Structure formats: C-alpha cells, structure tokens
Amino acid sequence: MAASAIAFSHHPQAQSTYKIPLLAGDNAYLGDLFSSDKSNPEKPISSGLYRLEKGEPLVYTYKYDEMKIILEGDFTISDETGQKVTATKGDVFFFPKGSTITFTTSGFGLAFYVGQRKESDF
Template sequence: MTIESTETATPFLVTSGAWQNLPKMPESEYPGTEGFIGDVYENPQGSVMCSGFFELRNTDAPLYYEYEYDEMKVVLEGEFLLENKETGQKIVAKAKDAIFFPKGSKIYFSTPSYALAFYAGHRDSDLL
C-alpha cells in the first residue's frame, strides 16, 4: 500500500557571505568596544531560534552582554576571552571551540586581536 502525503516538505536554507559587513553594535550601549553582530536567520519558518555572526576586535574595554535567552556559539576565527564576574569563571575560547551561555549569564567579552563566532539563540529576533 502506498501512502501519499498531502504535505509539502519545507526547504532548508543556505546563506553565503553573511559574516561579512556585520552591523556595528551601538556605541551608546557598548562604549569603548568594537563589536559587530547580525542575525542571518531570525526565527525562520516559525522557529524559536535566531542565528548569525558575532565579531569582536581588540579594544581596552571588554564588551559586556547579559543573556536574556539561552545561546550557543562556535568560535570560527581568533579567540575570545570570556569572564563571568558573578561566578568567577574565566576562560579562553579558541577557534573550533563550542560555547553555551545559559539564560541570565552576564559575560565580559574581549580578544587579544580579533575573533569571529557563529551563534544560535533561543530567542525572538527583537532581543538582539
């Protein structure tokens, strides 16, 4: 017996070059830092996730970010110096390292030169 589906399969998505020319994070919210971030996919096809790229350049000031959602990152290039002053945790995440930030994490990001990561977060697009 053959069962025919009346549903159409949802196509997957591929986007090239999305890591290039990322928008700069606002100086008013992240003073003294050079962070760049942009979603590639914002809750695509009704998903609860958003994903994109985060780039950081070396500055004297670390970039502070408080997570209002769960997020995972994969470092693609360079390295991030990560610090959570509440827990005392400090770590260097290098290329090909995977990172998980649980909701509520308060993280200071810095880099000795440059770092680029891909992220996926459990959030609505308006929380970036």
C-alpha cells in the same frame, strides 16, 4: 510528526559577503544570518556571526539560551562567578538565559552563534 509542504529553506548566496553590523562601542559586531521568528514564533531560533576587535570589553546579559562556536581568533570569556576561559578556534560555549558574560580579545575573535531568541531580544 506532521508532514509539511516544504522540508527546508535554502537561501542561495544569502551571506556571500559578511558585513556584520556594529552592536556596541566601536569594536563589537553582531548580525543574524537567519531567524525563524516569523515561521515559528512560539520557539524562535536565530543564528549569525559575532565579531569582537581589540578594545572595549563587551558585557552582555543573556535574555535567552545561546551557543557559540569560535571560528577564528580568540576571546577571553568570563562571567559574574569568576569563571574565565581563553577561547580559540573550535571551542563551543553554552550561555544560559540570565548569565552575564564579558567578552574581550587580544586581537579579534569571530564566532557563529545560535540562540533561542526573537529578533527583538537584543
């Protein structure tokens, strides 16, 4: 492995307030905390927070692989095959590229995600 001039990046207080932008409807929010898109365009990786509040389901088809860890609240997560899970704090999910996933919640859910996607892949 080649040595680089900088081993890691530190962004002090980059997320001291969590204002997650609206993604869809009036209850689904998603915002990147960090993306390596510019520093590693061949193998980009993005991470951030996803929040869903009670109301309209979010149906999303992934154009990239992604993993989520549920931080707070709950999600009901289902796919086009009929698989359905009620997810709570500590649950981890892998969503492969091409899967269509439906997210709902009984109140709200908050998750941290990491995906191998470019910022433009929404």
